[in-house]
Amino acid sequence: MTKYRTVLIDGLDIFYREAGSGSNPTILLLHGFPTSSHMFRNLIPALSDRFHLVALDYPGYGNSSMPTVHEFDYTFDRLAQIVEKFIIAIDLQRYSLYVMDYGAPIGFRIAAKAPERVEALIVQNGNAYEEGIRGEFWNPVKAYWQDPSPENADKLRPFLTREMTKWQYTQGASDLEKISPDNWNIDQSLLDRPGNDEIQLALFYSYGTNPPLYPQWQEYFRKYQPPTLIVWGKNDPIFPAEGAYPYKRDLQNLEFHLLNTGHFALEEEGNAIANDIIRFMTKSGYTGQ
Template identity: 40%
Template structure:
């Protein structure tokens, strides 16, 4: 039976943070940082499916979802800032050890958390979260162009993506019709309702700009994988304009023992391939991060 998903709030250094939680309090923890333009809502089904054996925790990052939006003077809306936020979040919740689900922008935040305390990472599940620039897909072209030569026109083009149409394209843009109708319009409708009010659109544009700074961190993330070799499961939707299958295979350069599964889905594979991911995650976590598993 599906586990109950509970909806909670916690203050993180004065910021009111909303998070979803499922599973027994003493079960091994799986942390679920979300991607753009979503929130913890993206993990609702995965949490219900795995909550019988694991404690799953998915926060809404500040400026997203149901969490507060502190003044930019008081919160660092950058990838590095969100990485620091995650570290404070797990410390305040008293989570000494966890697996991390790495997806989309959440992979960048999650890797920063992992590198800040490698001994606390029990395992990684990587799902369409890239750290290999040479394998970027064609959908990165507008971002790469803007990063290399920022112009008002380029910024305006990026701003056009912060819209209900732009969000819809994020969720189903590359999916074939036979898969697109599996993706609920609740995703982009809720995301737009949550992100359309100022100052959130401007914060999102700032995050687009700051993403250029993550490229220099890719080598550190790759080094982290080679040095610490966390048990890693890679589950990857094939139909992804940002992160094609080659971006998944690239992880094997640094983690040749990682388990790789390419799925007939897209960037938001939890919507199109939930049962497959649940099956693979249960098997993987059961071996690497459960009460009966050998500590890695």
């Protein structure tokens, strides 16, 4: 049974979901934008008989505290620090990382800093290569990195609308009847909280700090060779499949799956992803009973 818990980190309530025996291998699940640990609600029970699952909400997301942009530094460096302190607070000694979207730059910062703690990587539509951020979607975002003016910010505000949130879940899906509207209803209610738009704009701007770190993360892949499972929605217009293939350049112990779905691949291919994780982790020597 999944437990719903909160821990205090730097004065903030950090909400997390936890399931499975702590004696089994741990998988730390790092969510993307604009969702929360809610994206793992089905994957957690599918794996909890064999693994210890932990999924937190970052500050400003889900059920965690939402300080304003004047009270908290909404950058990927700072979010990674919060997750690092969370790992210490709940005493995770070794773990595998499931990274998706925003979870990738957060998780790769953590892995490159403490590689000895990371047993394996599971990458679902999470980028570490320039090839993955070349699409049309990124043009206004890159303009904002260069000039965070109110005019360029206004061009990104449509990304925070209900229409766009629904689009992220439905674009590229092969069967829309498998995608629950609860997803965009829940996510949008949180995006619409007063002040949350400024949080998201701060993180859109901070995303520009990630590409300069790609060579460092790629060096981590090459040097430490963490066993890695790629489970990627190939129809994703945000993180297209072009961003998945370059992992093959640097990782030798790599299992690679492109799935016929979009950005939030778990919504449509959750059973397949769970089965891939069980098989891959067992093969890699990380499984419990």
